[in-house]
Amino acid sequence: MSDTLITRARAARVRGTVRIVGAGLLGASIGHALTAEGVDVALADSSPAQLRLAVDYGAGRRARDDDDPTLVVVAVPPDVTADVIERELASFPNAVVTDVASVKSEPVRALRERGVDLARYIGSHPLAGRERGGAIAARADIFVGRPWVVCRDEETSAADLALVEGLALDLGATPIEMTPDEHDRAVALVSHVPQLVASLLAGRFVDAPDGSLRLAGQGVRDTTRIAASAPELWVQILGANAEPVVDVLEALAADLSSVADALRAPDAPGARRAVADTIRRGNDGVERLPGKHGQNRRFETIVVMVDDTAGQLGRLFGELGELEVNVEDLRLEHSPGAQFGLAEISVVPSAVRRAIDGLEARGWRIASVND
């Protein structure tokens, strides 16, 4: 599919002026990328300070009243997205209008209710991670290699669709066509509910005795890492995608209560089976997540002990390079109280022997190996 998109996109490279409303991280990042390609980028933001920053950092020029953009990108917070889309459609009758909000059904529903003609609107959502940081954190390449959902409906013209998908491809992203409903259910499952689950689990640590938290290892740190996310944005996202999120939460609550029932009577017939099925089902589910490069490749992990000094990791990975061992994934595990860490290196099975022998020959201590 992406091949045909690329072909279409080449023919549909964004031309003329692109107007970006909202010069935060996403808006300013799009501005940087398009400016770098010589596109005329007109920036607007309700905050003069944010706008000044974005312009000063080179994300584009200030928008003018006489701009006649071919494309308007709405990159404002979820709770004002619908209003801004409606205003932009009215102000720029020759432009295709898209947005980058992380929820797609709600704005469309609101605009339809108001009787807004959405023929020139195409919702989209670049999954470019870091929502925090504003114009200063903006970078041209945060979209490279990331999925960029483009929502078409029966009203969408092929040319307009190609324009928005062309924008995604110009920024190095991978366009994925979905309906707003498909998109919202997908992000509820793989983004919004995981955020809530991590927050709820981490929330249980607030009143825990210090001693018990000393036993925390890498597993729970990974499971709760995203619990550090900023509340402001998530309140808007979750509120705007409430129904799909609640559906997943209810299914999760049912699963949770049935495994709790099994554990209340661990010796009852079927109890062990029910617990085993929960873990096994989790094995199957996590296997379905796209891993590196969207594939589900399996790697073996080599755990190497590294001193906690600058240059140590450089030596390690430099020597892995000499050994022609490609590091597929890595994770630095810290040992509480110790002045060193454990580097978990994932490599393809065929490279394990070479990596271990080579590293041990160079004096590295291999802590363990497992696939």
Add this chain to the structure above:
Amino acid sequence: MSDTLITRARAARVRGTVRIVGAGLLGASIGHALTAEGVDVALADSSPAQLRLAVDYGAGRRARDDDDPTLVVVAVPPDVTADVIERELASFPNAVVTDVASVKSEPVRALRERGVDLARYIGSHPLAGRERGGAIAARADIFVGRPWVVCRDEETSAADLALVEGLALDLGATPIEMTPDEHDRAVALVSHVPQLVASLLAGRFVDAPDGSLRLAGQGVRDTTRIAASAPELWVQILGANAEPVVDVLEALAADLSSVADALRAPDAPGARRAVADTIRRGNDGVERLPGKHGQNRRFETIVVMVDDTAGQLGRLFGELGELEVNVEDLRLEHSPGAQFGLAEISVVPSAVRRAIDGLEARGWRIASVND
């Protein structure tokens, strides 16, 4: 505290024969570490094949009928731990008996019911991660820098306690004294429930449309990583620690249903507040987890784009070493469909400027920076 422990341990270094029952990953790893220190290690295992492997790999010698150990370490699966402790206490009247099972109340309860005299028994639990792998994956240093819980009670003699804490220190671990109940509630919160939550969440992916999983990012991958754990062991662990696990699950279920209620009526008074509090409480909770070296230091993250070729990471970390930038933590984020990754590097705030300038001067593309 650990200073005093170290002093005591130096005086209480394990002497004589240490008998290890169960030559799996933990038992064989303890054997490797003690053998390396010149301790006489006598290995026993119900599986002749497993025992042969452990002996061949240098974890110790085969146990003999005339062994008179000063310390017996029971490293068998949870469901047989109590039986083996009882047998070893009876067979070796001069030995202190400890175990390394990941649940501590259940065996004691079972043994008390049978009227077993536990004066010479001290339960312990090294939090040494990888339970998988058996004798082959065993390494002398998997305990280095890890917490090692030692459970004392009123019956415990100071000398016996020092012997077991000395074992932990001999292996490079950090002894932490807790009651069996404190331990079991702690691991329920920071290990057992996180495992179940990750498994339950990943379980929801089993029937999800492929397209929706394409939108999965690093966040959900981290949140569900441990869902890949082996069911066999977890069924035993969760069954043996059912009550504390159920207590946490019930609290979690209550939190989950109240945030679900708030999302069912997102515009109701207090609904946004309830959702915000959930995320904010998660912020507070995750802050309490010990980070690197058991501290709660905050770092800034620099995201660098790296080609997916051997040696690239070596060059990156080598040059960070030249810049005298110490990498506090790192994570490799993969871009679905793209042949490169994003290396998230955590550094102390004071090193951020130096790292960015130095890396950009050397031609690296910095994707973003955020704390």
